[in-house]
Amino acid sequence: xxxxxxxxxxxxxxxxxxxxxxxxxxxxxxxxxxxxxxxxxxxxxxxxxxxxxxxxxxxxxxxxxxxxxxxxxxxxxxxxxxxxxxxxxxxxxxxxxxxxxxxxxxxxxxxxxxxxxxxxxxxxxxxxxxxxxxxxxxxxxxxxxxxxxxxxxxxxxxxxxxxxxxxxxxxxxxxxxxxxxxxxxxxxxxxxxxxxxxxxxxxxxxxxxxxxxxxxxxxxxxxxxxxxxxxxxxxxxxxxxxxxxxxxxxxxxxxxxxxxxxxxxxxxxxxxxxxxxxxxxxxxxxxxxxxxxxxxxxxxxxxxxxxxxxxxxxxxxxxxxxxxxxxxxxxxxxxxxxxxxxxxxxxxxxxxxxxxxxxxxxxxxxxxxxxxxxxxxxxxxxxxxxxxxxxxxxxxxxxxxxxxxxxxxxxxxxxxxxxxxxxxxxxxxxxxxxxxxxxxxxxxxxxxxxxxxxxxxxxxxxxxxxxxxxxxxxxxxxxxxxxxxxxxxxxxxxxxxxxxxxxxxxxxxxxxxxxxxxxxxxxxxxxxxxxxxxxxxxxxxxxxxxxxxxxxxxxxxxxxxxxxxxxxxxxxxxxxxxxxxxxxx
Numbered sequence: 341x342x343x344x345x346x347x348x349x350x351x352x353x354x355x356x357x358x359x360x361x362x363x364x365x366x367x368x369x370x371x372x373x374x375x376x377x378x379x380x381x382x383x384x385x386x387x388x389x390x391x392x393x394x395x396x397x398x399x400x401x402x403x404x405x406x407x408x409x410x411x412x413x414x415x416x417x418x419x420x421x422x423x424x425x426x427x428x429x430x431x432x433x434x435x436x437x438x439x440x441x442x443x444x445x446x447x448x449x450x451x452x453x454x455x456x457x458x459x460x461x462x463x464x465x466x467x468x469x470x471x472x473x474x475x476x477x478x479x480x481x482x483x484x485x486x487x488x489x490x491x492x493x494x495x496x497x498x499x500x501x502x503x504x505x506x507x508x509x510x511x512x513x514x515x516x517x518x519x520x521x522x523x524x525x526x527x528x529x530x531x532x533x534x535x536x537x538x539x540x541x542x543x544x545x546x547x548x549x550x551x552x553x554x555x556x557x558x559x560x561x562x563x564x565x566x567x568x569x570x571x572x573x574x575x576x577x578x579x580x581x582x583x584x585x586x587x588x589x590x591x592x593x594x595x596x597x598x599x600x601x602x603x604x605x606x607x608x609x610x611x612x613x614x615x616x617x618x619x620x621x622x623x624x625x626x627x628x629x630x631x632x633x634x635x636x637x638x639x640x641x642x643x644x645x646x647x648x649x650x651x652x653x654x655x656x657x658x659x660x661x662x663x664x665x666x667x668x669x670x671x672x673x674x675x676x677x678x679x680x681x682x683x684x685x686x687x688x689x690x691x692x693x694x695x696x697x698x699x700x701x702x703x704x705x706x707x708x709x710x711x712x713x714x715x716x717x718x719x720x721x722x723x724x725x726x727x728x729x730x731x732x733x734x735x736x737x738x739x740x741x742x743x744x745x746x747x748x749x750x751x752x753x754x755x756x757x758x759x760x761x762x763x764x765x766x767x768x769x770x771x772x773x774x775x776x777x778x779x780x781x782x783x784x785x786x787x788x789x790x791x792x793x794x795x796x797x798x799x800x801x802x803x804x805x806x807x808x809x810x811x812x813x814x815x816x817x818x819x820x821x822x823x824x825x826x827x828x829x830x831x832x833x834x835x836x837x838x839x840x841x842x843x844x845x846x847x848x849x850x851x852x853x854x855x856x857x858x859x860x861x862x863x864x865x866x867x868x869x870x871x872x873x874x875x876x877x878x879x880x881x882x883x884x885x886x887x888x889x890x891x892x893x894x895x896x897x898x899x900x901x902x903x904x905x906x907x908x909x910x911x912x913x914x915x916x917x918x919x920x921x922x923x924x925x
Contacts, residue, residue: 357522358515365511372507377497380475381462384493387419388460388479391491395425396481399433399488408434422474422494426452428487446492451478455490464497473497601691602671606648608684610635622669622692644673644688651675651686661693669694717749724749773819773900777812777924780845780852786817787824788843791832799837805844813852813921819897820921823905826890827856827917834915835860851903851920859914868909894919 394415398408412423416436425434430447432440446452454461455478467474478492596603602619606612615630615638623639630638636645643662651658655677662671672691724742732738784804795802824843831841835858842857863871872895898905898919909915 351526353526354519354522358519361511361515361518365508365515368511369508377464377475380495381477384421384475384477384495385460385462385479387421388477388491388493391415391419391423391493392479392481395491396483396488399425399481400483409436409440412436419493424492424494426478426490426492428489433489449476449478451476451492452490454478455480456487467494473501601689604630604635604688605678605682606635606686606688607682608652610648612638613685619690622671622690647673647675648686648688651677655679670697714753717753720749721746773816775814775816775901778815778817778820779812780810780854781806781808783815783817783820783824784843784845784854787821787828790821790825791828794829795832795841798832798835800832800835801840803840803842805842807846810845810847810852812924814924815901815921820901823894823897823919824854824856826894830890830917831856831858831860831915834858847923848920850923852923853918853920855916855918857914857916862911862913863907863909863915864911868907871907872905
């Protein structure tokens with residue numbers, strides 16, 4: 341019987357109910373007994389205190405023991421308990437139920453010892469006198485801090501034990517009835533629970549064989565055995581195929597996800613069948629927007645669609661260099677027909693060459709710029725050296741003048757090399773930043789004091805506008821001062837005498853925006869977007885000194901602080917350079 345799953349389901353519930361009911365019966369019996377004992381103890385305590393107050397006059401006088409025996413019997417009938425009157429030394433002076441002359445000294449009794457300490461004592465023990473368990477409660481009799489004796493009340497516990505036994509019997513009967521009911525209910529529930537399993541087993545057997553008439557031999561004798569055998573057979577046929585497909589899918593998904601090149605597969609109708617994350621990012625499209633849609637609608641660029649059409653018409657591989665002007669990216673496209681694997685489908689592979697082209701442009705511009713910047717001081721050094729060699733050394737004043745110019749040109753070259761090295765270190769991340777909370781006003785004040793004398797010599801008015809309550813920013817103070825000094829130095833350089841330069845800071849949400857404003861010559865609109873490039877100089881700056889690296893260094897330092905820098909200018913009216921830094925939280 342217990343090989344059936346219905347009984348495996350029902351048996352634990354039946355056992356659980358029986359154990360819970362049995363444990364509940366024991367707990368309830370003990371709880372009831374303890375409650376009755378506590379109530380009885382409180383009742384006897386009250387009666388013992390009352391009796392001690394009544395007996396106080398009797399014990400304070402010389403009342404004969406026979407009279408005390410009589411009072412003990414009277415109170416025993418009133419209280420329906422056994423009453424014992426005990427002297428302070430433990431001698432029994434009065435007893436309601438037994439012959440006190442035959443009774444031992446009671447001073448060592450637990451309830452007497454406890455009453456001696458706290459005024460009330462209580463104990464449960466077997467009485468050798470009456471030969472059954474009794475509850476004893478003793479109260480001390482005290483007058484004017486003098487112990488006169490003890491009044492003790494005792495009550496047999498037979499009635500309580502009988503009540504608890506009857507209660508436990510009732511609980512046992514209830515437990516048996518509940519267990520019987522649990523057996524019936526568990527059997528019904530288990531039968532209904534296993535019925536779907538049996539039906540599912542038969543269906544699984546038919547699915548696993550593919551033959552509606554074939555039967556399988558069960559591996560066990562219960563319903564779970566049938567179900568296991570059926571699903572094992574079905575799984576054996578399907579599992580290998582699924583595992584192979586999953587393995588290939590995982591490999592393909594991993595390769596496509598990690599590729600930096602964009603990959604698309606387009607069917608013969610021009611509908612996108614597959615797109616990888618790199619292509620999604622490259623063409624700003626989500627997978628759900630691409631799959632099943634036309635290539636033209638997904639890529640939205642005629643050159644990319646033409647590459648696919650050329651490959652489809654020729655039936656062979658095609659490649660092209662494509663420039664998408666709307667996004668400013670350059671792609672190397674490759675179209676490959678997939679006739680063997682997916683007839684009619686074409687694989688499109690796009691490699692982003694934008695970064696490489698930009699690097700090439702930067703390298704070419706860098707070489708051009710550094711060549712241009714080095715040509716002038718080197719030509720000057722060459723001319724001065726030749727002049728000295730041709731006889732200027734014989735003219736000491738002229739020689740000193742030429743040597744001074746040579747020193748100036750060497751200083752210019754040294755400054756250029758230092759700034760190039762500084763820029764290289766900043767761009768490569770080799771300049772560690774010591775970020776610390778610092779007041780924006782402190783940064784502006786320090787930078788302005790460094791160049792205030794230079795501004796005064798140029799007859800310029802230099803002001804600092806900064807509210808003291810602005811929160812601190814996260815910054816490397818020397819590096820940020822370098823940025824402000826660079827911007828302020830440029831403002832002084834390109835502002836005519838009598839002009840004004842203002843340094844300010846203000847809060848914008850989670851950032852502090854710094855600004856350096858002048859009313860100088862301004863920057864042409866065409867040059868404004870390039871002023872932070874290395875060696876770039878607008879026409880107004882080519883007549884002045886400088887390497888053209890200061891703004892590039894400033895840009896990299898601000899970006900290293902998780903900020904950004906920009907400029908606004910109107911030619912002929914002045915310029916304002918801004919940069920923002922995050923607030924120190």
